[in-house]
Amino acid sequence: MTVVEVSACGKKIDPPDNKSLLPSKVFSLLIEGIAQNTTGSVFVPEGGGAPELSGSPTEKAILQWGVNLGMDFLSVRLDSVIIHAFPFNSEKKRGGVALKVSDSEVHVHWKGAAEIVLACCTSYIDTDDHVVPLDEEKLSSYKKAIEDMAVESLRCVAIAYRPYDAKSVPSVAAELENWQLPESDLILLAIVGIKDPCRPGVKDAVQLCTNAGVKVRMVTGDNLQTAKAIALECGILSSGTDATEPNIIEGKTFRTLTESQRLDIADKISVMGRSSPNDKLLLVQALRKRGHVVAVTGDGTNDAPALHEADIGLAMGIQGTEVAKESSDIIILDDNFSSVVKVVRWGRSVYANIQKFIQFQLTVNVAALIINVVAAVSVGNVPLNAVQLLWVNLIMDTLGALALATEPPTDHLMRRAPVGRREPLITNIMWRNLLIQASYQVTVLLILNFRGRDILNLQNDDKDHAFRVNNTLIFNAFVFCQVFNEFNARKPDEVNVFKGVTKNRLFMGIIGLEVVLQVIIIFFLGKFATTVRLSWKLWLVSIALGIISWPLAAIGKLIPVPEKPIAEFFTKKIRRERNSDDGNFTYRNCFRPRY
Ligand SMILES: Nc1ncnc2c1ncn2[C@@H]1O[C@H](COP(=O)(O)OP(=O)(O)OP(=O)(O)O)[C@@H](O)[C@H]1O
Numbered sequence: 339m340t341v342v343e344v345s346a347c348g349k350k351i352d353p354p355d356n357k358s359l360l361p362s363k364v365f366s367l368l369i370e371g372i373a374q375n376t377t378g379s380v381f382v383p384e385g386g387g388a389p390e391l392s393g394s395p396t397e398k399a400i401l402q403w404g405v406n407l408g409m410d411f412l413s414v415r416l417d418s419v420i421i422h423a424f425p426f427n428s429e430k431k432r433g434g435v436a437l438k439v440s441d442s443e444v445h446v447h448w449k450g451a452a453e454i455v456l457a458c459c460t461s462y463i464d465t466d467d468h469v470v471p472l473d474e475e476k477l478s479s480y481k482k483a484i485e486d487m488a489v490e491s492l493r494c495v496a497i498a499y500r501p502y503d504a505k506s507v508p509s510v511a512a513e514l515e516n517w518q519l520p521e522s523d524l525i526l527l528a529i530v531g532i533k534d535p536c537r538p539g540v541k542d543a544v545q546l547c548t549n550a551g552v553k554v555r556m557v558t559g560d561n562l563q564t565a566k567a568i569a570l571e572c573g574i575l576s577s578g579t580d581a582t583e584p585n586i587i588e589g590k591t592f593r594t595l596t597e598s599q600r601l602d603i604a605d606k607i608s609v610m611g612r613s614s615p616n617d618k619l620l621l622v623q624a625l626r627k628r629g630h631v632v633a634v635t636g637d638g639t640n641d642a643p644a645l646h647e648a649d650i651g652l653a654m655g656i657q658g659t660e661v662a663k664e665s666s667d668i669i670i671l672d673d674n675f676s677s678v679v680k681v682v683r684w685g686r687s688v689y690a691n692i693q694k695f696i697q698f699q700l701t702v703n704v705a706a707l708i709i710n711v712v713a714a715v716s717v718g719n720v721p722l723n724a725v726q727l728l729w730v731n732l733i734m735d736t737l738g739a740l741a742l743a744t745e746p747p748t749d750h751l752m753r754r755a756p757v758g759r760r761e762p763l764i765t766n767i768m769w770r771n772l773l774i775q776a777s778y779q780v781t782v783l784l785i786l787n788f789r790g791r792d793i794l795n796l797q798n799d800d801k802d803h804a805f806r807v808n809n810t811l812i813f814n815a816f817v818f819c820q821v822f823n824e825f826n827a828r829k830p831d832e833v834n835v836f837k838g839v840t841k842n843r844l845f846m847g848i849i850g851l852e853v854v855l856q857v858i859i860i861f862f863l864g865k866f867a868t869t870v871r872l873s874w875k876l877w878l879v880s881i882a883l884g885i886i887s888w889p890l891a892a893i894g895k896l897i898p899v900p901e902k903p904i905a906e907f908f909t910k911k912i913r914r915e916r917n918s919d920d921g922n923f924t925y926r927n928c929f930r931p932r933y
């Protein structure tokens with residue numbers, strides 16, 4: 339942040355660092371105010387070099403301006419004594435100090451949101467160092483100066499002071515402690531416009547969020563015009579026509595609405611200016627009540643309530659205060675809004691990977707269960723024995739989880755609508771894929787179970803051997819169905835299931851390992867798995883049966899599914915029965931929840 343524009347003595351100081359454009363009284367009062375009425379500090383290295391500044395970005399910008407004007411921070415600090423301070427806070431949007439400059443004189447300095455401080459001013463100092471009353475004309479020219487700065491997306495801060503009679507200052511320590519700094523009849527010293535350039539990448543990040551169905555809103559303490567200009571700069575508002583109430587709203591207006599009015603407009607709000615910490619909280623509450631999933635980013639202590647209330651609180655790691663970090667769920671180490679996109683991307687990736695794994699695992703379980711139950715009930719013995727099922731479990735639990743849960747995030751995830759708060763983990767698309775694959779496996783393997791010996795021409799074999807060959811084929815085909823279906827599970831909603839597969843080495847390695855272990859089992863571990871060696875033809879049959887799951891999955895993806903989760907058809911029915919006297923009961927809001 340840097341001070342790029344200054345208005346003082348009723349005119350623009352251009353360039354802002356030019357000390358000679360300021361009359362001497364204004365200069366010395368400004369320097370006094372800058373050095374004393376601050377929570378930051380300036381450290382000048384001993385060997386010379388650029389002074390090091392500390393404090394909040396706004397404080398640093400103003401201190402830097404003072405240094406550029408020629409302020410000697412330490413000596414100005416020694417010239418007067420701070421007798422009372424009212425530190426800047428977001429609620430009041432201003433901060434002040436009382437300084438004892440001599441035995442009889444006290445200076446009260448104020449610094450804060452430009453239009454708020456300006457409203458307390460009744461005079462200014464002109465170019466001849468005379469204190470002149472602020473008439474209508476001058477007042478509107480200052481207001482215009484603030485507006486012009488705001489339109490250029492500058493943060494406006496006004497600096498003002500007033501002399502005060504030292505005798506009127508409470509002398510008892512306890513009284514001084516509770517003394518309200520006088521804030522009327524101030525004399526305006528300067529209005530500064532601070533530029534906080536939109537970081538590179540923020541516009542793209544906002545666009546990525548929008549594509550991902552995440553609506554980015556800006557809730558700031560800056561004035562509405564500044565907020566609007568910044569929002570247009572970084573793409574939160576797409577055009578000037580967007581910038582009308584309630585898309586952009588002042589915190590004061592929002593807080594005076596009734597709760598139901600707030601709920602009505604909360605969805606539409608893109609920018610909230612001059613907001614207090616409580617306004618942020620009210621907006622988060624309203625959005626959550628509307629069913630949205632809300633993420634809040636914040637840095638200050640005053641952001642803590644909103645960070646805490648949000649579904650996901652993201653605190654800034656560098657600028658963030660400890661309180662903000664404590665109240666958040668995630669700390670963004672580089673303080674960069676673009677990292678929010680990464681959070682969304684990885685969050686979605688983890689969720690999608692869990693879904694892939696569940697779909698894969700359920701398919702195996704459903705198929706194995708039906709095959710064994712049907713076989714057991716009809717002929718009394720099961721084609722897949724305990725050892726074989728253990729091995730299949732190993733494939734699907736440990737190795738399957740490793741293969742599917744390590745899929746890296748893809749851009750596809752960032753073009754999807756977000757998952758709503760009440761959306762089920764198993765989506766209709768997953769049920770469709772699962773049912774298609776499970777039905778295929780059950781059908782083929784049961785046919786082999788009942789008619790395998792005829793189909794495979796094993797009638798001439800000895801009965802026991804033929805039975806073992808058939809069961810081994812069932813087991814082998816079942817395993818290959820899972821191996822090939824593992825590819826399908828990678829992309830539940832895309833036809834091309836091989837996209838990026840070679841990049842996921844772990845996946846390819848695990849598939850290779852599964853095939854090798856399967857070969858070892860059939861060839862060498864027949865004793866444990868109760869299998870026999872298969873001829874190369876039966877190996878080919880097993881692989882072919884597995885491969886069919888690929889085209890089957892591709893065709894299956896052409897079948898459309900209803901948008902409403904199937905579970906809801908049932909729950910709605912139950913609910914309706916339970917709430918038969920409540921005709922207006924809606925189970926779920928019909929809009930799509932967003933982050
Ligand atoms: N240290 C300060 N001294 C005086 N006024 C300040 C200071 N910091 C901010 N302001 C004024 O208050 C407004 C910001 O208020 P607030 O701190 O509530 O907002 P915010 O959105 O939390 O800001 P930030 O981006 O600094 O975190 C600014 O527009 C500016 O006019």
Ligand SMILES: [Ca+2]
Pocket residue numbers: 637638641
């Ligand atoms: Ca803040």
